[in-house]
Amino acid sequence: MLHTAVVAALLSRVMSPRRRFSGLVIPGPYSKVSHGVYWSCSLFELLLLGKAVVVAVLGEERLLPPDPGDASDPPGSVGLLCMYASIVVALLCSFMEGWLGQRLVARWRKQHEAAEEAAGQAGARQPLLGKGKAAKEADSATIPELIKLSAPDTHILFMAFTAGAAAALGQALVPYYTGKIIDYASIDPDPHAFRLTTLKMLGVALGCAFFTGIRGGLFTVRAAGRRCEPLPLPPLSSPPGPPPQDAGFFDTTKTGEVTSRLSADTTTVSDQICLNLNVMLRSSTQAAMVLVFMFSASWRLTVVTFVMIPLVLVICKLYGAYYRRIRRAPCLSAVQVQTELAEANSVAEEALSSMTTVKAHAAEDSTMAAYAAKLTRFYHLQRREAVAYAAYMATNTFLAAAVVAIVLYYGGSLVLKGAMSAGSLVSFMLFQQSLSAAFQALGDVFSALSAAVGAADKVIELMKRQPAVAETGTLVPAAFAGKLTVQDVVFHYPARPTLRVLSGLSVVVNPGEIVALVGPSGGGKSSIVKLVERFYVPEEGRVLIDDRPVGEYDRKWLKQRVALVSQEPVLYARSIRRNILYGLEEQDGLPPEEVPTFADVEEAARLANAHDFICALPDGYETECGEKGVQLSGGQKQRIAIARALVRRPAVLLLDEATSALDADSEAVVQEALDRTMKSRTVLVIAHRLSTVQDAHRIVVIQHGQVAEQGTHDQLLEAGGTYASLVRRQLARAPSAAGLLPSPSSASLAGGLH
Template structure:
């Protein structure tokens, strides 16, 4: 028995509502003399059972006390006692109690002075910044808000004149008054429709312009960030900011504010009209507002959770599909087509089940909402019929009131929904502004643009750790130089720091200590475009864009004649295969250069570097996919540029052994430097690398060459 009592008391919602429900149903059935005592007993039962469970306790207390208080006040003011405790009176008491408690719960509670309060200036700042971004659209926005006001005002008069027409038809017919009412109803309806169309068009126009403006600014900010930012940030997060969040931001002013203001003005106007038609029925409809808010909040709680789960599930499916399509050659080579199809089917099934749950929640919500509307309409018709019989309102006014009441619940629900949408828009704007306000850690604001550049490069005591792993030093006090007109090779085992040196030279990162000098000046001082036109990089896996061959070669150059493009392609031994293509230099290479071979991509990348006529050419395994004949042709072409300096990273000894200087990196330090023959005599790290290739049958003859001179052991 005690356990059963504990189980019942664990349901505060049902328990606290029981006294109010009994009070509403049985109150009018009590004899007049018993009414005060019966109400007091119900109140005591509510206090005992609720045990301080606010806000339901406050609702029950208010609903039970209002009827006897109303009767006592009428007697104290020497007014007629009225009809006594009746169902209309109790309905009004419950409606007023529900309205008061709901308003009290929705108001922000004051924070005690002793409590720690964290200032939140972010949302007002975001709102002001959104308005500032919308400033170029001030004129169309002003027009949109003007038409919004006209549409709302015109729409509110349509039910009013509909009721007038019914009153005219139900009483003594007067054709002049009838035609005037019809004219007013048609004029307000037509004007409201035209204004609504213009309002929607202007808001859509401003939303599109704001979306384009935000995306443009965000993309410009993103491409200015340092490479470490992209290393630490997922590509999906960036694309989500560019697509989803910018769309939510642009809707915040043009759509959300539009719907929010329209619903708010409509709600206030409808309540005013309803109050003028019947203040008693107006109080009664406030029973629907708390019920609508409760249903909407419960729906939002479950629906938003399922929406997020559906979005995550769709993202996982898309990620799997993209991974399979991009790796289709690997899938085909391992005959894993059926396996990948089954995996994708499982992802789709997971998404389907989540969508079914989401749709079920929506269906239950719509059912509860419709039932609540139907219940209110039945109560309204019953109470309205009593007022019409008492002569307190006409039939036309009752119909107009019901028309207003049908829209009232929808507008209240829209207000709640748009408040949630505005919150989401502010959250999305916060993420976007976080990227917009981010200052890149590698600045590109240098201004040095010398008329001539020798191309003398120096690394001086450079120490570097990647931002993702600050405790691991990739380079430690690295020093070497690349002289103009010479070829310097960086060699060493994997992980020695060769590619990191290239990344620092390209200004992808900043070293923690030490300096990188170009002609005796720090590379940070040079103008960004000028520097990268004089220092060109060709990587092992070059990136080509879905453009023509010509556009890929002259990528990043404002003015580049076709003669220079053809000359660079000839120097890279690429002109022959380019001219054999269907459209020559106008041939599209496909996404990431997928329409051409890996060797052809490297040749086009070399041509893209040579067309800039750089003073320093950085080749990071740039000929790894080329045959020996093509590689030799490119080396001869580079040799015809004696003034240019070259920094080569390669494992082929045919490239390295001809270098003027070889720098050996191991464990992030320079351990050896010298020529090929000098380093072979030392018998150190470089010699071991060469002998390792010889053991594997590569470059055997070159590995045995020795010459005069002395190397230097670090």
């Protein structure tokens, strides 16, 4: 009753919001009330466990309540069954009370946060609650999702659980037969029973080893299978799995975060859940089996042991958390210890690297003193950490030994009273050690599973994320001309939502036309190419190909007809041939008859001016490019990228600064390849070099996200606008610094500028 009154009083402090005269809602002490409910329930449960121990030690051997008419029984006797039933019910009620109290406090806190946010008070006066608490709540769908992912392995898990149960039974029988062997050998000698029991024990040990191997092997096979078939994360998945993510996702998500999900978190989920599930099933089954045998040996001693072992483990865990908190303190943190050691090493390194200066000034003593001072501070920190660790280990060791001493003392007293045999006590002590190991393993498993569920939250969140740019198009037209239309487009990048890149821009590129986009950096030229590639979707306006929205086309079909050559081409650690075929192999879903042949690859390389240098390499087209093409020069990589675009036989070619990062010689070779490949194709080219843009059918000047002017090279020069000023500034630069050098065909440009 006192416990219930305390919990009710605590909850009443946060049931309804309190208001000041100004109308500001003052939140209740949610954290304090939550901790109060937790400790009140914990204290009540400890008292119940203590009562269970007292009943076990002092209670009479009466299972049921006495007959009401029997005057010989003492008043108030209720029997062991009723007593322990009441204790178990009270424990369960306390667990439910604590859980419900925590849930209510969390619910009221959430309601207060929602009301505060709706009223616009969040952050207006002071941060009443921590930021992002709602985001920290565990996703309740994580466990069901993990179970769903494990569904294909149900038969393996069932067989592993069955083998684990058989192994746990064998582990429980070994201490049982140990006690029997001691009884038959010394307490009640029986040679025949002694030999038979020994043989039984050997058989049980053999069976236990067999089933343990089966259980561990099945779980290992499942874990290995999960690693060989990784979780279908969105960046690499394909239908019917989660859709690939849009480019905006990678703009706002760090590469390390994605790779962490792909490697560390998925491995944590696979290993921790698979392997720790093995340990959890083994330990829980072992604990259940051991408890059965312990009750058969002595129910009184079992109650005492069953209460004390979890209590000791909880105390050790609480002290372990306290020890870790001490270590995280500023004076004892690992970072501080390592900082002191690094400072000492820096003093030594500085002196050793300039020893002639030290000797020239006879400063050996002061240098040694500075080094010793740093080491002394490091030693003091290490000593304080050693004291804390010594106390932690002493506590754990003492508590474990104390449990053994208490069980031995009470068990020995039962042996002296004749309530149990010496062999049964030996068996019980072995059972107690097995039970302690099982509980310890379960505690470790729950900690590891908590970490795995935390990692699974991140993985499943990524798996469930729907891309902002949905790839649902299925259109595969029989004819494809390649007309590009950008119509009244307004666009912001997801990573910079407040910065408008394009403001109502409209551009049309007719089939077979070469249109060059020029203008100052940051004007939005490359953004147009990214919208045509459907890396992003505009907020307003439309991007059309052959008068149909880009999103209506089948994505893979369209990528084979619209090719992109960027400023910094990326090659992969594979052969030159496979780099040219990138995205066009059978693994990419193409039918074998549509995969380009070696002759197609060679033809594309010839058009890109890459065939000669490729044949000069030791392995020709099978030469490895290295990671990101490090074994090739910039011009060679660019020509391979052009060949990669041409092998697709594209109707539309997008060139985004394809020559700006090259030297003069490489640029001349690449430009020749581009001039050859741009014929008879729809080409949208972004460039600053005059040799690239002056021969275009039309030049469009992009400035501040809009079309500033457009026309041919000569028309724009005569207009004397933005384009003419850009050319004038570039011609005014020194030849070594010019970013846009005139070609021989532009010899008359100077006259035009005059």
